[in-house]
Amino acid sequence: MSTSVRPVRGGRTGLAARLVVAFTLVMGVAGVTAWLVAGFAGPVLFHRHLVGTGVADPAAVVHAEEAFRSASALSVGLGLAVGLATSLAVAVVLARRVGRSLHAVATAAALLAAGRFDARVPTPRLGAEFDALATSFNAMAGQLADSEQLRRRLLADVAHELRTPVATLGAYLDGLEDGVVELEPQTIAVLRDQGARLTRLADDLAAVTRAEAPGVQVARVRTDPNDLLLSAAAAVADRASAAGVLVRVERGDGLPGVLVDHDRFGQVLGNLLDNALRHTPAGGAITLAAARTPERAVRLTVSDTGSGIPAEHLPHVFERFYRVDTARSRTDGGSGIGLAIVRALVEAHGGRVAAFSDGPGRGARVEIDLPPES
Ligand SMILES: Nc1ncnc2c1ncn2[C@@H]1O[C@H](COP(=O)(O)OP(=O)(O)O)[C@@H](O)[C@H]1O
Ligand SMILES: [Mg+2]
Known part of the structure; x- marks a missing residue:
């Protein structure tokens, strides 16, 4: 594919960037929530439970609370870090796969627009919706290819049909002009015949176009x-x-x-x-x-x-x-x-x-x- 056909791109921000931003936002909200819970609600509950179990020694209470706080900070921090890393990785992988399929569709559409009717997209295997998109796209491309072929053949056929009578008429007219052919009844008959053939071709073309028009009206x-x-x-x-x-x-x-x-x-x-x-x-x-x-x-x-x-x-x-x-x-x-x-x-x-x-x-x-x- 050495053509300079490129899919038209919309806005500047790509799918990968958007997914990363979305996932980071989700992780941010989760992090803030976890931090608030671990920093404020957690210690209060822990203190209440500790006192409730009968621990009276203030030094022991302070020590236990200290231990709770650092354990909370560690688990929340670690959880957030792992979550963030995972979501970034997932975002990138997902964006790449979706992006690749969309790019294939966009490229094929651009090829079609440039007259390359053999362009097709592979099945992306990204779920039913994407597969359906690829299938309908390919069906559309097939239809376009068929009608393009039909159009070319029709034009070629019409040109072919026109050539003979027009050439005959031209040759006879040249002959008449040069005095090689006499304007006898026979000559006139040939000329009229070729003219009639052209008229018939025009009538046939009009008739077939009418008959093949989608939803042709028949008064039954x-x-x-x-x-x-x-x-x-x-x-x-x-x-x-x-x-x-x-x-x-x-x-x-x-x-x-x-x-x-x-x-x-x-x-x-x-x-x-x-x-x-x-x-x-x-x-x-x-x-x-x-x-x-x-x-x-x-x-x-x-x-x-x-x-x-x-x-x-x-x-x-x-x-x-x-x-x-x-x-x-x-x-x-x-x-x-x-x-x-x-x-x-x-x-x-x-x-x-x-x-x-x-x-x-x-x-x-x-x-x-x-x-x-x-
Ligand atoms: N009754 C027939 N007997 C023999 N050949 C026929 C008959 N009807 C049609 N054909 C063939 O089918 C072709 C297509 O027919 P048609 O579409 O009516 O075109 P046309 O009559 O203009 O040649 C004809 O050229 C002819 O060769
Ligand atoms: Mg016929």
């Missing part, structure tokens, strides 16, 4: 799951028949209603159907089905007979900007955000979503489980 209405599927199928009917793909709906019998935001759920099923259409060649089929799971949730399934998803990609398809076949998706215009939006919106409805495929060429299936209306 009680709905028959079959109706959701029917209207989603109707929305893509034209595109499907143009692509030569059959879309069918398998209604579920006796299903409970689900509470969903119609617009948002239209978006969810629309994104899934969009993917299915894009990956299913002519002659294939897409099936929308509603059924009940053993856990009494309502399961909506969108399956297709298309190109399928290789197993190693399945766990990642819901991540933002994740595309299985980047080259192909690029020409198709997908930015890899559709399923991220799907997941965020399904989770905002208290549901869960998962993707399955029996492998390349064997179709894909996405299942959404929604809690039944209660």
Whole structure:
């Protein structure tokens, strides 16, 4: 750690000095009390007891009292000295241990503030409170590290997505300017296409940001799951028949209603159907089905007979900007955000979503489980 990061220090007096002062004060009060008792009350009591036992010889009384006084002074003095030394030692040891742990936390906090998100504090073993402090601190640092990583990746992804259309637009404009490229309908189509891609990216980014915002608002209405599927199928009917793909709906019998935001759920099923259409060649089929799971949730399934998803990609398809076949998706215009939006919106409805495929060429299936209306 060669950085010049230092914890910010508060007042000047350290913990050790404060503890020493506190312990010395306590010992001082104890000493004064002991001295008062031993110097005033003790001799009076001793004298009374001595006379009470019948010792009459004045010389013997004086001698005994003298002995009492020096014994008292010795024991009080010795006790105080040992007590003071012990308390000083304890104060120093305690202050060192507490100080070391606090210093570790302060240093780690300063590192975090300077952008070093890998800073962690060791468990101090100084009791439950300090251990809890260290644990929560490390949890906080972990969260910060995660969101920082997410932020970087998002920026890198966005930059990557922007580069291709912007570069294409730039190249065409240069070509037009130099007279190498003619302003033909074909050229205009390419330019418009790249522009549309940028617009779509902006829309997708806005949509995913909205969908992933904490506490996203969903206006839920009680709905028959079959109706959701029917209207989603109707929305893509034209595109499907143009692509030569059959879309069918398998209604579920006796299903409970689900509470969903119609617009948002239209978006969810629309994104899934969009993917299915894009990956299913002519002659294939897409099936929308509603059924009940053993856990009494309502399961909506969108399956297709298309190109399928290789197993190693399945766990990642819901991540933002994740595309299985980047080259192909690029020409198709997908930015890899559709399923991220799907997941965020399904989770905002208290549901869960998962993707399955029996492998390349064997179709894909996405299942959404929604809690039944209660
Ligand atoms: N029905 C499907 N069949 C095959 N692959 C799919 C299917 N749905 C999604 N995928 C894969 O998952 C990736 C992520 O999907 P998505 O987030 O919708 O992004 P996009 O559609 O913009 O590429 C897609 O790039 C595609 O490779
Ligand atoms: Mg998509």
